[in-house]
Amino acid sequence: DAKTTQPTSMDCAEGRAANLPCNHSTISGNEYVYWYRQIHSQGPQYIIHGLKNNETNEMASLIITEDRKSSTLILPHATLRDTAVYYCIVRVSGTYKYIFGTGTRLKVLA
Amino acid sequence: EPEVTQTPSHQVTQMGQEVILRCVPISNHLYFYWYRQILGQKVEFLVSFYNNEISEKSEIFDDQFSVERPDGSNFTLKIRSTKLEDSAMYFCASKGGLQGQETQYFGPGTRLLVL
Numbered sequence: 001d002a003k004t005t006q007p008t009s010m011d012c013a014e015g016r017a018a019n020l021p022c023n024h025s026t027i028s029g030n031e032y033v034y035w036y037r038q039i040h041s042q043g044p045q046y047i048i049h050g051l052k053n054n055e056t057n058e059m060a061s062l063i064i065t066e067d068r069k070s071s072t073l074i075l076p077h078a079t080l081r082d083t084a085v086y087y088c089i090v091r092v093s094g095t096y097k098y099i100f101g102t103g104t105r106l107k108v109l110a
Numbered sequence: 111e112p113e114v115t116q117t118p119s120h121q122v123t124q125m126g127q128e129v130i131l132r133c134v135p136i137s138n139h140l141y142f143y144w145y146r147q148i149l150g151q152k153v154e155f156l157v158s159f160y161n162n163e164i165s166e167k168s169e170i171f172d173d174q175f176s177v178e179r180p181d182g183s184n185f186t187l188k189i190r191s192t193k194l195e196d197s198a199m200y201f202c203a204s205k206g207g208l209q210g211q212e213t214q215y216f217g218p219g220t221r222l223l224v225l
Contacts, residue, residue: 096214097158
């Protein structure tokens, strides 16, 4: 089973920040949090990952709580093209496989 | 920017036929994966491959499935005798081999339809 839980769906107004939460209360100290998204049935697209510090790249920011039990992906200025299913993944310790949950279906509204 | 490519994009086959799905991972990546996604369902791990052998596989990856890296660039998934329930999107992914290169990069997928 996935080690993360996410809300099933969220809406966001175009141009506003989209904040997508994820709970990973059983995460181990050396496990990274990864975020991917899937637009329609395309291949999952890597967004960002982090261990314990907050991270930012050209696509998004990742805020990880101090206890590492949850994180938030922030899309600072959502566009219609950001409508997708967003997956928060914690890789199973000792393996390299990803266990995908059901993700959050983000709909960006015009 | 380097990317994972997959061919064909769509494949239609008759039940019982063999299919081979092809992937070209990112150059100099060392870890390779296949995942599948049945329509409307979650992305599921099938198999991981490193150093010319399977390093991990799921319960889905039974004797009907096999993987191969026939040359220095291709990575293939073979389904020996397809079943209706094999209809799905199949995604290939690859990952670098250096410490810190933990991120998997996915290809666009092959949509397999078994009739």
